[in-house]
Amino acid sequence: MKRHVLASLCLLVCGASRSLWGQAATATITGTVTDSTGAVVAGADISAKNTGTGITRSTQSDNQGRYSLADLAIGAYDVQAGKTGFRTLIKKDITLTVGAAPVADFQLQVGQTSETVNVEANVSQVELRPRRFLRWSGKARCANSL
Secondary structure, three states: HHHHHHHHOOOOOHHHOOHOOOOOOOEEEEEEEEEOOOOOOOOEEOOOOEEOOOOOEEEOOOOOEEEEEEEEEEEEEEEEEEEOOOEEEOOOOOEOOEOOOOOOEEEEEEEEOOOEEEOOOOOOOOEEOOOOOOOOOOHHHHHHHH
16 A cells, blocks of 8 residues: 555656756757947847747847847747847848757947848857757656666
8 A cells, every 4th residue: 555655756856857857948049239330339229030929028138238039939930130320130030949048149330220131041050058859758767767
């Protein structure tokens, strides 16, 4: 009886926490925003639009001109950067894969925000570390842990 209760409890815990063991299908786009002289542009508006779903995520560059858009679903994105007094710049077709960390830097040109410059995706793909995908059965794992 005691072993049966312990096994049931183990199955319940492993089944409930199975999502914690899974690999999330997300990626991160990072970069730096500068002007034509190379000076950083703080407070630039950055947005990434998933071209497959139409979902857009936004952020602003920090005091060093850096930005990060984390936990983006895998897929193709158009990333846009702009700020008052500068032309809006769009980098198209940035493809995200699981665990990818592409770097999309922007160099904004002085101009009206109504002026938009489209750029073919020119990003650096950076893999932070190799990813391993493990498949396991919660039941088998629990049975081995008794």
